[in-house]
Amino acid sequence: MQQVNxxxxxxxxxxxxxxxxxxxxxxxxxxxxxxxxxxxxxxELEDKADRRVEFIHAALEEIQEKLVKTGxxxxxxxxxxADVYAILLKKYKIExxxxxxxxxxxALEREKLIxxxxxxxxxxxxxxxxxxxxxxxxxxKDDGKPYTVFTPYSRKWKAVLTDFHxxxxxxxxxxxxxxKQEAFKIPSLKEIGFEAVDQPFPSxxxxxxLIKKYGEQRNFPGINGTSKLGVHLRFGTxxxxxxxxxxxxxxxTYLNELIWRDFYHCILWYxxxxxxxxxFKPEYDQIEWRKDKGEFDKWCExxxxxxxxxxxxxxxxxxxxxxxxxxxxxxSFLTKHLLLDWRLGEAYFAKKLLDFDxxxxxxxxxxxxxxxxxxxxxxxxxxxxxxxxxxxxDLKYIRHWVPELESFDYPKPVVDHEFARKRCLEVYGKxxxx
Numbered sequence: 220m221q222q223v224n225x226x227x228x229x230x231x232x233x234x235x236x237x238x239x240x241x242x243x244x245x246x247x248x249x250x251x252x253x254x255x256x257x258x259x260x261x262x263e264l265e266d267k268a269d270r271r272v273e274f275i276h277a278a279l280e281e282i283q284e285k286l287v288k289t290g291x292x293x294x295x296x297x298x299x300x301a302d303v304y305a306i307l308l309k310k311y312k313i314e315x316x317x318x319x320x321x322x323x324x325x326a327l328e329r330e331k332l333i334x335x336x337x338x339x340x341x342x343x344x345x346x347x348x349x350x351x352x353x354x355x356x357x358x359x360k361d362d363g364k365p366y367t368v369f370t371p372y373s374r375k376w377k378a379v380l381t382d383f384h385x386x387x388x389x390x391x392x393x394x395x396x397x398x399k400q401e402a403f404k405i406p407s408l409k410e411i412g413f414e415a416v417d418q419p420f421p422s423x424x425x426x427x428x429l430i431k432k433y434g435e436q437r438n439f440p441g442i443n444g445t446s447k448l449g450v451h452l453r454f455g456t457x458x459x460x461x462x463x464x465x466x467x468x469x470x471x472t473y474l475n476e477l478i479w480r481d482f483y484h485c486i487l488w489y490x491x492x493x494x495x496x497x498x499f500k501p502e503y504d505q506i507e508w509r510k511d512k513g514e515f516d517k518w519c520e521x522x523x524x525x526x527x528x529x530x531x532x533x534x535x536x537x538x539x540x541x542x543x544x545x546x547x548x549x550x551s552f553l554t555k556h557l558l559l560d561w562r563l564g565e566a567y568f569a570k571k572l573l574d575f576d577x578x579x580x581x582x583x584x585x586x587x588x589x590x591x592x593x594x595x596x597x598x599x600x601x602x603x604x605x606x607x608x609x610x611x612x613d614l615k616y617i618r619h620w621v622p623e624l625e626s627f628d629y630p631k632p633v634v635d636h637e638f639a640r641k642r643c644l645e646v647y648g649k650x651x652x653x
Contacts, residue, residue, distance in 0.1 A: 220312045221249075223398050227318040228254040228293075229326070231349050231455035232278040234285055234394075236387040238349040243317035244393035251311065251398040252286065254279055256297040256411050259325070270539050270573055271450075272413045274420055278456050279405055291397035295405045300329055304336055313342045319349035319455075322484050323577045324494045350455055351481045352384055352463050355488055358481070365489040366482070367499075367592040373478045385464045420573075421447035421540075423457050425465055434472035440530075440542035441615030446473070447540065449574025452480070483582035486592055493581050493591075496562055503590030505650040508560040517633050518553055519567055521620070524632035525603045527611060528552045530620035537620075539573035544610055550587030551601040556639040558646060561588035589647070597647045600640050 226243040232254075234240065243250045261272065283293045296303040307313065316337060321327070334344040348354050358376050359365060366372035408415055429436075429446060436444030451457040459477070466474040487494050498504045517523050521532035531545035541549070546568075553564045565584040569575050585591025589599075611617055614624070623629045 220310075221398075222312045222314065223251045224248045224314055225307070225311075225316040226250050226252045227316055228252060228279075228282070229318060229321060230453065231319045232275065232282060233456055233458065234282060235390060236458040236460060237319070237390055237455075238347040238388050239317045239319040239345075241388035241390045241393070242345070242347055243315075244390060244396045246315060246317070248314055249398035250317075250396055251294065252282075252291070253294045253296065253303075253307070255300050255303050256295070256406070257300055257329075258298050259300075259329075261297075261411065261413075264570075266570070267412060268414050268416050270416050270418065270420075271454075271575070272411070273408060273415050274450060274573065275454060276405075276408050276413075277420070278454060283402070283405060286397060287402050289394045289397050290399045292400050292403040293405070294403045297406055297411045301332055301336060304333055308336075308340050308342075313337070313340070315342060316344045318344065318346050320346050320354065321350075322354075322488045324491055327491075350452075350459060351484050352459055352477065353379060353481055354484065358485065365485055367486070369479065369482055369592075372482050372485070373475060376478050376481065385460045385467075387458065387460055418538075421450060423448065423451045425462065427465070427469060430466065430469040430473050433470045437472065438544045438610050439616075440545050441611050441613065441619075445543060449540075449576075453574045453576050479582075480576075480579055483578040486582060487578040490592075493585065494577055498588075498590035499585050499592050500590050502651055503588065506590075507646060507650065509558045511557070511559065514557050514633055515553075515559055515563060517630075518549070518557060518559070518564075522630050522633075523552070524630045525552065525556075526614075526617045526621050526624055526629075527603050527607045530617045533620040535568075535571050539571060541572070542616070544606075545616075546583060547587060548601055548603060548606050550584055552603060554584075554588040555600045555643045556603075556634055556636070558639075558643055561585065561590065597651070598644055600643060602636060604636070 224243055224246045226240050231237055231239065264272070279293060279295060286293055316333070321330070330344065330346070337344050353376055358372060358379055366375065425448070426446065429444065433444065436442055448457065448462065452459060452462070463474065463477050466477060486499070490499060493499050518528070519532065521529035521536065523529055527545065528549050531541050531549045534545070535541040550561070550564055553559050554561045561584045565580055568580050568584070572580065582591060589597035607617065618624060621629065
């Protein structure tokens with residue numbers, strides 16, 4: 220039986236500058252790289268043309284092309300991780316499985332299960348920091364407690380950061396240490412129950428000019444002012460260290476966005492209940508949310524009669540992307556104007572966003588609802604009309620996604636702004652006085 224160590228790809232789909240892979244390649248046995256299409260996750264996806272699965276599949280094919288040139292191969296499986304590891308343990312003599320940290324509740328349960336299974340066979344699981352720049356205990360208050368407000372967290376983050384944290388891992392030097400074998404056939408999308416949409420994905424090349432102007436352009440959805448690198452960060456097809464190094468040189472505002480990402484991962488780590496449907500501020504679980512499927516459906520379909528909201532939702536439904544400023548507007552509208560539970564919106568975004576990331580998605584939705592850490596006070600309610608005047612005054616973005624805007628076909632507003640504002644303040648006020 221062949222002696223190997225394994226590198227388990229998850230949300231780190233690249234060979235270059237990959238922390239766990241670097242440590243695996245420097246270990247004492249040939250490294251077998253694997254990926255598991257986890258049926259526990261895929262079985263939950265209703266849309267069998269889910270572009271995220273297609274994105275992962277394309278990234279694996281790119282990795283495989285590079286590995287084959289080294290005389291190695293990725294082994295790709297589809298099934299429950301414990302069943303896959305049972306197969307691998309029969310096929311190989313495994314000493315160590317290397318992988319990178321994940322902070323989500325399901326991933327942690329899965330790690331525990333696989334760690335125990337490996338232990339039974341005299342093997343171990345080792346994990347490394349890779350998808351964030353600073354994590355867990357690296358950014359804590361002076362009393363050792365986690366930060367729950369972004370601004371002091373970001374100050375400490377910048378004080379802690381050194382060149383060491385951004386140093387790339389030189390994996391290429393060790394590519395000869397991959398386990399040598401014939402190319403393993405990657406199952407097709409169809410074989411794992413999915414189909415391709417064949418829409419292009421955002422480029423992973425960093426547009427330096429765009430990043431330089433990010434601070435002044437990022438709030439205007441009608442111009443190409445955001446990097447659209449979210450999906451690449453989500454699945455690790457680019458290195459967060461490389462991106463932060465560039466951002467440090469080019470744009471403080473863009474660097475702050477990466478710090479927000481680290482912050483939300485810390486919140487999820489120290490307060491895992493937020494990833495399981497609980498409000499960060501427990502008193503917000505007392506709010507009596509309305510239940511109105513008709514209004515929720517109108518929000519989902521971009522038929523609310525509020526053009527900036529409808530444009531955002533239509534962009535999301537058509538592309539799997541939504542402009543950052545508009546994400547805040549549509550989330551505020553659902554929770555404050557329609558008074559519908561933020562968890563409904565969080566779940567809808569989780570289904571639709573290419574760059575869906577539990578920590579950031581939950582953080583953003585709880586911020587909008589007022590229930591999160593560092594949240595806007597509940598009485599701050601975005602006025603969609605004023606947001607439009609400020610950020611899309613020429614209606615360039617809105618007209619693109621709502622072409623029937625000035626026709627009789629465009630729906631009347633689902634709710635009056637002033638009425639909705641008053642109702643929201645009353646319902647929130649009542650719940651939070653308890």
